[in-house]
Amino acid sequence: MQIQIPESWPKTAAEAIALQKALAPEVITQDQLPDPIRLVAGVDAGYEEAGQTTRAAVVVLSFPDLAPVDEALVRCPTTFPYVPGLLSFREVPAVLEALAQLKTEPDIILCDGQGIAHPRRLGIASHLGVICDRPTIGVAKSRLIGTHAELPPEKGAWVPLMDKGDRIGAVLRSRTNTRPLYISTGHKISLETALDLVLRCTPKYRLPETTRYSDRLASSGTRQSALQQVQQGDLFNQK
DNA sequence: GCGACAG
DNA sequence: ATCTTGTCGC
Numbered sequence: 001m002q003i004q005i006p007e008s009w010p011k012t013a014a015e016a017i018a019l020q021k022a023l024a025p026e027v028i029t030q031d032q033l034p035d036p037i038r039l040v041a042g043v044d045a046g047y048e049e050a051g052q053t054t055r056a057a058v059v060v061l062s063f064p065d066l067a068p069v070d071e072a073l074v075r076c077p078t079t080f081p082y083v084p085g086l087l088s089f090r091e092v093p094a095v096l097e098a099l100a101q102l103k104t105e106p107d108i109i110l111c112d113g114q115g116i117a118h119p120r121r122l123g124i125a126s127h128l129g130v131i132c133d134r135p136t137i138g139v140a141k142s143r144l145i146g147t148h149a150e151l152p153p154e155k156g157a158w159v160p161l162m163d164k165g166d167r168i169g170a171v172l173r174s175r176t177n178t179r180p181l182y183i184s185t186g187h188k189i190s191l192e193t194a195l196d197l198v199l200r201c202t203p204k205y206r207l208p209e210t211t212r213y214s215d216r217l218a219s220s221g222t223r224q225s226a227l228q229q230v231q232q233g234d235l236f237n238q239k
Numbered sequence: 240g241c242g243a244c245a246g
Numbered sequence: 247a248t249c250t251t252g253t254c255g256c
Binding site: 112117 | 243244245
């Protein structure tokens with residue numbers, strides 16, 4: 001995948017916040033994506049050596065089949081601490097390196113974390129989307145900010161996530177009787193289209209297949225060796 | 240001042 | 247995120 005990697009990154013929290021405020025206006029919350037969608041990518045990050053090394057994994061799946069067609073895994077020195085609200089400065093540098101190694105051009109990228117459902121409307125999915133100038137969706141497993149009404153227990157149900165009068169995203173039930181997902185526009189996609197796409201990437205489990213594949217790739221070689229996984233009969237989807 | 244707080 | 251075994255429920 002062809003992308004421009006920034007030459008420098010903020011060094012302090014103050015600089016990072018200033019950059020978020022400068023980039024937030026660049027986010028596009030309307031549909032501006034390929035039609036039809038043929039390739040969807042999932043990105044995820046993990047850490048090693050007490051956080052000194054960051055691993056970034058990307059997996060590209062065909063759509064709507066959801067069969068893996070491309071992937072990349074990189075390790076980079078960690079350069080920014082985890083600070084709620086500044087997650088992208090910790091993970092995006094490594095994620096960009098991984099994306100640059102893809103042989104394919106995904107039509108959209110699903111990220112672990114918020115899109116515009118963020119204090120300054122520039123969560124990791126939006127930040128990555130603006131940098132790559134590509135459609136992205138924020139798929140978070142928990143809430144960063146915002147309030148919402150009660151959510152029905154059936155798969156497919158969703159309610160808007162609000163903050164200061166703005167609809168910043170949605171709380172989506174991706175599986176019946178299971179904790180919801182926090183979905184928000186990353187870049188170049190509307191919330192409605194994002195919800196539809198996330199559901200179409202989530203045929204069976206709580207998390208989209210894109211996230212499950214990238215999580216697994218990012219974890220391989222850390223939690224346990226590939227051999228151990230095989231010995232446990234953990235051949236994915238059969239686990 | 241106190242509590243919340245993506246990964 | 248990561249450290250970690252078994253266990254409760256659909």
